[in-house]
Amino acid sequence: MIPGQRETPAPGSGGTDKFDDDQYPAYTMGRAAEMIGATQGFLRSLDEAGFLAPQRSAGGHRRYSRHQLRLAARVRELVDHGTGLDAACRIVTLEDQLHEAQRENTELRSAE
Template sequence: MPPETPSHATDRLDDDDYPAYTMGRAAEMIGATPGFLRAIGEARLITPLRSEGGHRRYSRYQLRIAARARELVDAGTPIEAACRIVILEDQLEEALRLNEELRGRSARSGGSAER
């Protein structure tokens, strides 16, 4: 594997999806335990990538999702329900983003954004 150029390595630092964090560091960052990260992985809330050695690696995006699940669990929500809530929140956010994007396109093309 050729060495990375400095600009390519810097690009990874800005990439929300780059799996930069080990399980231990990820757990520390969100104030949880590695067991919590394993549990939300088993619930399929997040799927960490694996290093060549088989170790879990987490992205910043995954850590934001895990932190939200941790907030819900800390408030007394069962982990399975917390995972479902986070998934639904994420789906709603994406649907709202797409809706806004489509409204913008419609307005730019002269069409009606309302039905």
């Protein structure tokens, strides 16, 4: 699974409000690049590498969620410190999977 690509509950389906939804694709490419201190080309390279799969607006423009922006910012940080893009993407993918597994483990333990 591509990091940051999870199903978002449909509005009104009992899911969280869009403003609180970490997965809601609220940010345009320009705004997303500005927020993480990267170029739009960097975000395009993450899409081309298969690391992020931003949703597309009706006009075909990429839209990013806060979760995706955190992942992209982490990749940028690693690349800025000399890690190759492919390796940085793999590291962040593994970190994200570990974090998700730990979160699920905590939920399961608290449900007992």
